[in-house]
Amino acid sequence: xxxxxxxxxxxxxxxxxxxxxxxxxxxxxxxxxxxxxxxxxxxxxxxxxxxxxxxxxxxxxxxxxxxxxxxxxxxxxxxxxxxxxxxxxxxxxxxxxxxxxxxxxxxxxxxxxxxxxxxxxxxxxxxxxxxxxxxxxxxxxxxxxxxxxxxxxxxxxxxxxxxxxxxxxxxxxxxxxxxxxxxxxxxxxxxxxxxxxxxxxxxxxxxxxxxxxxxxxxxxxxxxxxxxxxxxxxxxxxxxxxxxxxxxxxxxxxxxxxxxxxxxxxxxxxxxxxxxxxxxxxxxxxxxxxxxxxxxxxxxxxxxxxxxxxxxxxxxxxxxxxxxxxxxxxxxxx
Ligand code: KG4
Ligand code: ZN
Numbered sequence: 194x195x196x197x198x199x200x201x202x203x204x205x206x207x208x209x210x211x212x213x214x215x216x217x218x219x220x221x222x223x224x225x226x227x228x229x230x231x232x233x234x235x236x237x238x239x240x241x242x243x244x245x246x247x248x249x250x251x252x253x254x255x256x257x258x259x260x261x262x263x264x265x266x267x268x269x270x271x272x273x274x275x276x277x278x279x280x281x282x283x284x285x286x287x288x289x290x291x292x293x294x295x296x297x298x299x300x301x302x303x304x305x306x307x308x309x310x311x312x313x314x315x316x317x318x319x320x321x322x323x324x325x326x327x328x329x330x331x332x333x334x335x336x337x338x339x340x341x342x343x344x345x346x347x348x349x350x351x352x353x354x355x356x357x358x359x360x361x362x363x364x365x366x367x368x369x370x371x372x373x374x375x376x377x378x379x380x381x382x383x384x385x386x387x388x389x390x391x392x393x394x395x396x397x398x399x400x401x402x403x404x405x406x407x408x409x410x411x412x413x414x415x416x417x418x419x420x421x422x423x424x425x426x427x428x429x430x431x432x433x434x435x436x437x438x439x440x441x442x443x444x445x446x447x448x449x450x451x452x453x454x455x456x457x458x459x460x461x462x463x464x465x466x467x468x469x470x471x472x473x474x475x476x477x478x479x480x481x482x483x484x485x486x487x488x489x490x491x492x493x494x495x496x497x498x499x500x501x502x503x504x505x506x507x508x509x510x511x512x513x514x515x516x517x518x519x520x521x522x523x524x525x526x527x
Pocket of ligand 1: 358370
């Protein structure tokens with residue numbers, strides 16, 4: 194099956210073509226316009242998607258050396274995300290599917306991230322404990338089979354990617370802050386300062402990242418610019434260590450509780466070098482299988498949406514023209 198995937202849920206306009214499990218093309222146009230504002234401006238994102246969607250889809254088709262009428266189906270992110278941004282992709286794919294008279298499917302963005310990981314694996318088995326970590330989401334999910342999920346825990350406030358981005362902003366680093374903190378942290382001492390970890394006794398698999406952010410704000414208040422600059426690497430290392438420690442320990446707790454000795458990570462923060470290293474060490478020590486996504490399938494991309502779409506379209510599960518954008522869509526099983 195040959196599928197066109199389209200992703201426009203935030204600030205990446207992306208289109209990809211996959212044939213079963215192989216990626217024929219994957220085009221991502223990142224909207225640089227948001228950097229000057231230190232975060233994504235929703236209205237600017239929608240306008241940029243409108244401008245970019247046709248050239249990006251054309252480039253995906255040209256790179257794969259294909260004509261649109263040779264597609265077997267289309268897949269598009271319909272939530273969660275920014276409503277205006279989502280609408281561009283949804284309306285575009287509905288129109289193209291009608292014009293081509295091909296089936297299409299609306300895909301959950303979080304499910305897309307999960308399939309971004311599986312797209313990177315030659316071989317995998319279920320059940321898998323999935324840690325999904327991005328700018329908008331922090332969840333631990335038990336994936337029992339294709340399209341079958343049980344949510345074990347999620348953040349009660351901020352997502353871990355948001356903690357990275359907002360922390361970086363407080364430190365005067367460019368947006369998105371996650372990769373910047375990751376880079377500087379490699380040169381710093383994680384024990385320079387002890388930032389708080391939220392363990393949450395009532396559901397040990399839930400997360401909370403608002404306290405970490407506030408702790409950084411408080412820490413920075415009585416420091417002058419020079420002092421911060423001199424210790425920037427150490428502050429990044431200590432802040433990152435606090436954020437990642439919680440992710441690692443809770444993922445291991447989930448494995449022990451649900452007796453699924455397989456761990457996978459997905460989403461933008463799955464690119465974090467400390468998270469990858471720490472989970473790999475834990476898995477090697479305990480003999481668990483560890484499914485790591487390729488870097489290019491961690492952050493938002495349309496190949497992951499096409500891959501998730503394949504699971505639906507190959508089971509003849511389709512959407513119809515009533516499909517709408519759904520900004521607060523939750524991950525659910527079929
Ligand atoms: O999955 P994604 O592209 O978009 C959402 O669905 O939110 O994730 C983007 C997030 C941003 O918060 C970004 O700072 C974070 O992923 N990120 C990282 C790293 N690379 C991207 N966070 C920590 N370390 C990284 N290396
Ligand atoms: Zn994402």
